[in-house]
Amino acid sequence: MPIIRVTDLHKYFGPLHVLRGISLSVERGEVVCIIGRSGSGKSTLLRCINFLEQPTHGRIEVDELAVNVERHRLTPEQKLVTRHIRMRTGMVFQEFNLFPHLSVIDNLIEAPVTVKGMKKADAIPLAEKYLAKVGLMHKRDEYPARLSGGQKQRVAIARALTMQPEVMMFDEPTSALDPELIGEVLDVMKGLAHEGTTMLVVTHEMGFASEVCDRVIYMDDGQIVEEGPPKLIFTSPADPRTRQFLDRLLRTEASEK
């Protein structure tokens, strides 16, 4: 039984057809990377899975919670289901989105206390466990404004983990970071992958994708063009569009060095 199953997902922004019939599933313990040009719909796909964007049409299943959307506004029952989907999916954003008015530890316990009704006394040790995991126990009582970009993103990862989600989703987690800070975030993500965390990662970091992912999905123009193990996708892609994308990426990376 997959942890995430998306069936024939369509998303329109006005007349713009951004997702054109996406179907995909993620198994428990699997690390799946989604790559593709900007504007190909990768981020929108993630944001549809936890309903930050409402799909126009299609079926989303997360951990046996299912929502069927057919061009209608969500019913109150469906809204409740989406909230439970959000509780079971951790989301890490490109722009971190830490709560600036809360200290690091309060950022972490906010959702467990407010959403799950956990006691503070129970939430704090849990939060500290994940803070230690991302290596930032010493920043426990700092405010986000005093952290570097890499530290902010690691706190954001810990914040999502503190809800103990079934699956972690990363939306270009290193794209807003200075190059020298990318490594520390990727290291944390590698650690999570090795521990068997289920992960769905939208990324431009091909090194990470080829090293850590079990499966790579290449998206173009709102569709999944091809998917497979990273070795196969990166060395002998079947589709010319994938080949073109990878070629161009390699060339720009080479010219940057």
Place this chain on the structure above:
Amino acid sequence: MATQVAIRPTLAQQILQQQAQAQRAFAVKVIISWVALLAFLLFMFSSVTIQIGPIAIRTIQLDRAFIDKYWRYISEGAIETLRICFLSIFCASILALLAALGRLSRIAPIYALSTFYVSLIRGTPLLLQIFFFFLALPQMGIVLSGFIAGVVALSLNYGAYMSEIFRAGMQSVGKGQREAALALGLTQSQTMRRIVLPQALRVVIPPVGNEFIAMLKDSSLVAMTGFVREIMWRARDVGQSNFRGLEALLVAALWYWVMTLIFSAIQSRLETRLARGDR
């Protein structure tokens, strides 16, 4: 090479020193000018006549005995003024918050109620509103004391003006904040209460302080309905019955100025403290 490295910091230090000196000199000049202006203002009320050739410059003559006698009586009105203002700014903030939420609502009647309220209040004078609550509501069987009518009018009036402040405050909280909260499973109202509003309030507090300072003086209009024993009412009370209107008003003016100075100082402190929290 070594000399270059040594010279650079001293040059920077020199520039910084010069800048600091210039700032200090400016501040001293400002203080001296303030003292001079204050002295001139006091001189205007000294009842002295200065003869320069054919021109006689006469200053304003004040009845010191009257001021000594009624100083305390008028001053005690400051407590009532502050009571009115604290109560009104509190109610006005709640109204402003509701109006701002209404203004951001996508439910048509709620949006309409909010914009109608703001338009009506901003389109009529405060003095008229104060009289309205004092005069019109009794016809509906609701008799308000001058104090309550004043607080209601001030609250509604300032609530309408402050709704823009609250709206801007809420809009200053980025979309990413809401998304992060929702993605963690918070409901819409939890997101508003726990994430958006606390951040918006920080933005809102300094301008609300400004509104409070403006209200200190607008509260004098409440005296027009009679029987609200704040500064202005007391000043007019003893001023008119003793034919010493000017003296009484000057005592009132002094109090308004002093209160404004005090609250401006508090407000600017608050502003720097809140700004520091962001760094």
